[in-house]
Amino acid sequence: MSINVVSYENCNGIGLVLISNPPVNAISPEVVAGLRRALGAFEADAEAKALVIHCEGRTFVAGGDIASFGSPYFDTRPFNLLLVRLDASPRPVVATLHGTVLGGGLELAMACHHRLTLPETRFGMPEVKLGLLPGSQGTQRLPRLAGVPLTLDLILTGRFISAQDALAAGIVDEIAEGDSLALGIGAAERLVKANAPLRRSSTLKVAVDAATTQALAAAAAKAAEKPAYPALGAIVRAVEAAVNLPFADGEEVEAREFERLRLSSTSRALRHLFFAERAAARIPGLPREIRAREVRSVGIVGAGTMGGGIAMNFANVGVPTVLVETTDEALKRGLSVIRKNYEASAAKGKLSAEEVEKRMELLSGSLDYASLASSDLVIEAVFENLQIKREVCARLGQVCKEEAILATNTSTLDLDILAQATGRPADVVGMHFFSPANVMRLLEVVRGAKTAPDVLSTVMQIARTIGKVPVVSGVCYGFIGNRMLEPYMRETEFLLLEGAQPQQIDTAIESLGLAMGPCRMSDLSGVDIGAKVVNEQFEAGELPPDPSYRVVVRKLFDLGRYGQKTEAGYYRYEGRTPLPEPVVATVCTELAREHGISRRSNITDQEIIQRLMYPLINEGIQILDEGISYRPSDIDVVWTAGYGFPDHRGGPMFMADQIGLSEIEKTLEHYGRMRGNQFGYWTPSNLLKSLAASGEHIVAWTKG
Ligand code: 3H9
DSSP states (O other): OOOTTEEEEEETTEEEEEEOOTTTTOBOHHHHHHHHHHHHHHHHOTTOOEEEEEEOTTOSOOSBOGGGGGSTTOOSHHHHHHHHHHHHOSSOEEEEEOSEEETHHHHHHHTSSEEEEOTTOEEEOGGGGGTOOOOSSHHHHHHHHHOHHHHHHHHHHOOEEEHHHHHHHTSOSEEOOSOHHHHHHHHHHHHHHHOOOOOOGGGSOOOOSHHHHHHHHHHHHHHHTOTTOHHHHHHHHHHHHHHHSOHHHHHHHHHHHHHHHHTSHHHHHHHHHHHHHHHTTOOTTSOTTOOOOOOOOEEEEOOSHHHHHHHHHHHHTTOOEEEEOSSHHHHHHHHHHHHHHHHHHHHTTSSOHHHHHHHHHHEEEESOGGGGTTOSEEEEOOOSOHHHHHHHHHHHHHHSOTTOEEEEOOSSSOHHHHHHHHTOGGGEEEEEEOSSTTTOOEEEEEOOTTOOHHHHHHHHHHHHHTTOEEEEEOSSTTTTHHHHHHHHHHHHHHHHHHTOOHHHHHHHHHTTTOSSOHHHHHHHHOHHHHHHHHHHHHHTTOSOSOTTTTHHHHHHHHTTOOBGGGTBSSSEEETTEEEOOHHHHHHHHHHHHHTTOOOOSOOOHHHHHHHHHHHHHHHHHHHHHTTSBSOHHHHHHHHHHHSOOOGGGTOHHHHHHHHOHHHHHHHHHHHHHHHOOTTSTTOOOHHHHHHHHHTOOSTTOOOO
């Protein structure tokens, strides 16, 4: 392993430490070892009057090396001792900052006596997003520089601030434009010349006033509401220590908390997702340097909830977008809903009135497919019906220009059939947005049998531009997410038939941290939408030959109980508040009788969790085995970014390893015996069986 990631040289009387650890100069064990040597060289270099710390490449240190946090040998102490040495240096130490100065990077900078930054630099303490707190004296130095309220805000949210805000807060000392290394050397020379006492952040007093006490109390109360995120409470305790204890004692509190959090399942799950989201962008077999197609304008067919939400994503990043509808009324309604959404954001102070107008100007409407002729990317977002979508795709194939990418927002249909309908399947790809499409982060990118590599690569890049997390799925019913949702909904309905109440099922699932249980989710997304998909599958002969399969949703649909929009579904609604509905229990009792399913009163929360989650996990593992998903972590991204699965559990595959694959296998077989397995609902996938037998983890699995 290369150890030349840090160098030291004397540059005309100024010592210079250069860190070069691409891509983001993260503090790895090699960087710590290099820094120790470089600092030793400076300390021994009597000719150096000051020291400048500078990073090569796109950024100053963007944090500790997250990949090293899982190592049994990980230890913050060696790095922290170096920070104490820098702080105590009798000769001035200057940090010269550019890029994103984050976490351990900001901690390194704060241990220096003077911080100079370029104007575009951004600063932050994002450890909380990894379930951690700053572990290299950040909780002790930041309150001394910026006060407790801002420290808590930055460390608890992990948000980034600009150089200008960092200067105003006292986190940096000056902003300068030009060559940052030359500027740093200039600053060091000035400090030498001034010969004034050095400003050491460890020796500053934390300002304490009423706002401090109030901010600590408010943060502690908020942390107590979120026990699944132990970092929140730990951050408050460490910052409190900065207020109440000498620096070194506060540092000890921080170190204890950091170590506890580092080993916690929450932090392991969040670190897994950090790398999972980045891995999802990599497509096996696709060269990274492939030339993307240019996308300067977008067309969308359908201005309903989905089409409108999709259009907003593009207007938000300045891409002109045309929406095509069949009637003037539908078009006007769609555009006015978009305007209302933007105005609601403006009312919350998230957008200015000018920005609202600017975005609306980028959106145009048309009743003529010919307006799509010049669009670089066209996304169809019409009703989820094979025949309708096929017709739309055929028209797109005719009117769109050569080189245009034709995307479908289908959530369940066979992409290859739609691709064929266009007559140019290489240009076709699935872009499955999640509702509300302007909010949800996930984008399932569906790769058809004939999707051209540059089409796929372009869509992955666009997804990032519009702030989505793209995950590639192969073609199958429901792709990754909805296919895994199917057994989860199946068991929800069987449990209702067996005697569970919607609220019992939802409460059990929500106790895991999912945003919404299955009944509330169905009511929100529309019982009618769910039922129509099931009915279509039924007509296409794609359902298991089980007469009791998903009979509840179909019955509620027949009864006109479409969910929140009709104020009646699995629940009855007052506003958005779901209330228990005796009619649903009656419906389920009758359906159970009709299908010979016996009712019982001993359904436990544990049974609900196992019967919903384990078949979902089993389906995910089957999806991997079939090559529909490239890697287990992609499935975790789908569920955490698109289905409200709690990030602190890392996603269904990460959770499966926590539970134990052999435990899952045994439990599936147990329910197979209890419920009968005539339709294969409880058959563990072959991959699950083989991994359970060998004791391997699913998260580490790669297709051989
Ligand atoms: C910490 O500092 C704890 C300390 O308090 C105590 C210990 C010292 N480590 O996101 P990108 C990789 S906790 C390892 O696609 P962007 C990333 O995996 C840390 N690797 O680029 C990717 O690799 P690949 C606190 C890292 O331009 C590549 O860099 N700091 C790290 O969209 C490019 O990343 C954070 O939490 C890392 N720390 O965004 C910062 N950071 O190409 C986390 C990045 O192989 N990082 N990589 O997939 C970020 O927020 C963004 O990466 C950043 C760049 C804004 C820096």
